[in-house]
Amino acid sequence: MRSLLPLYQAITTVVVGDGQSTSFWHDIWLGEECLSEQFHLLQSHCKHTDQSVSDIVIGGLRRHLAPRVTTEALGELALVEALLSQVTLTATFDKRYSPFADHDGKLHTRDLYALLKSMSAPAGTTVSKFWSSCAPPRVQFFAWLLVHGQIQCKENLLKRRILMDSTCELCGGQPETTSHLILHCSFAASFWRSLGFDIPDDFEARDIHQLPRPASIAGSHFDTFVLLCCWHLWKRRNGITFRQESMSLRQTLQACKNEARLWSCRLPCGERNIAAHWCSLFSLAM
Known part of the structure; x- marks a missing residue:
């Protein structure tokens, strides 16, 4: 199950409430892509990348960065901080949406099974080209x-x-x-x-x-x-x-x-x- 986490994060989006269950870098919650993809250089300067949205919004991002940050990464930091200035946390739980689930959270198990099966397809087959x-x-x-x-x-x-x-x-x-x-x-x-x-x-x-x-x-x-x-x-x-x-x-x-x-x-x-x-x-x- 742990090996499927990157895919799960990639195919779900999160509407942030309190920000406690959402990964700042790896979940898709601010824009169409996760922040690790949008700001790769800045993420590479983080000492750890397991912070929640709540951790960063409340405590700030700079304290998680390595002592020396490149000029390019500082440019990305300015962009991220500008985006974070518009984020407001609430007392509600974060809500995650998946293309394999209804609005009430019920999973479409047949489609999900087809996806998982394609991921384990033998090398050289049509579907394996995407996952490889x-x-x-x-x-x-x-x-x-x-x-x-x-x-x-x-x-x-x-x-x-x-x-x-x-x-x-x-x-x-x-x-x-x-x-x-x-x-x-x-x-x-x-x-x-x-x-x-x-x-x-x-x-x-x-x-x-x-x-x-x-x-x-x-x-x-x-x-x-x-x-x-x-x-x-x-x-x-x-x-x-x-x-x-x-x-x-x-x-x-x-x-x-x-x-x-x-x-x-x-x-x-x-x-x-x-x-x-x-x-x-x-x-x-x-």
């Missing part, structure tokens, strides 16, 4: 949802009668299916073309593990590179849909480049130069 990639657990889970057609796109929400219309908000011309959103919407198509991909019109998101690799992209950790791109297309969509953000192709490629630098620490020590290769690809595409 160097992407963070939350992105690995997103990939699992992607190939099973279960991301919360408008077409899926229409089927569940949560929405009455499935028209893509990004292009306004087609239903927002999983494949349309990630591969064939006008913005997604231009994004992939800028990186040298030639994606057939009938290519489906469920086959993302078979996406043809351009000659300009190294074969090493190609699966992780593809997940990085899909993840940022999804994040861009959510930013536009829920927060009325505006993100150009250049800005999206820059976000991918920034993320590639963060993910470099997840690559094997002898292969971290592959992240520099990815960064150069994103730079050339801008």
Whole structure:
């Protein structure tokens, strides 16, 4: 069960009450990603990373840092402290939400079992590619949802009668299916073309593990590179849909480049130069 904790934290979000049962660094409670992913440099300067949200909000973050902090980490510290200044704890318990549970907390055991079974699939199978990639657990889970057609796109929400219309908000011309959103919407198509991909019109998101690799992209950790791109297309969509953000192709490629630098620490020590290769690809595409 302990080995499943990172995945559990990656696929759940927390609405903070008293902050006592929520991990400051590893739970997703402030933004769309855990703080250890958003502020990796700062976290690396922490003497311990098992603090609760309550520990940090009440006692402050600086007392948990090593004596010498780099300039880059100090920059991240300023950003975190600005975010924390807007956090107010209450007397209620923290509440955790999971895609495998109803609002009343009842688990969907069949879906959860399918997820756990896929994690133990033999090496070389389709599903094992996601779990063996160097992407963070939350992105690995997103990939699992992607190939099973279960991301919360408008077409899926229409089927569940949560929405009455499935028209893509990004292009306004087609239903927002999983494949349309990630591969064939006008913005997604231009994004992939800028990186040298030639994606057939009938290519489906469920086959993302078979996406043809351009000659300009190294074969090493190609699966992780593809997940990085899909993840940022999804994040861009959510930013536009829920927060009325505006993100150009250049800005999206820059976000991918920034993320590639963060993910470099997840690559094997002898292969971290592959992240520099990815960064150069994103730079050339801008």
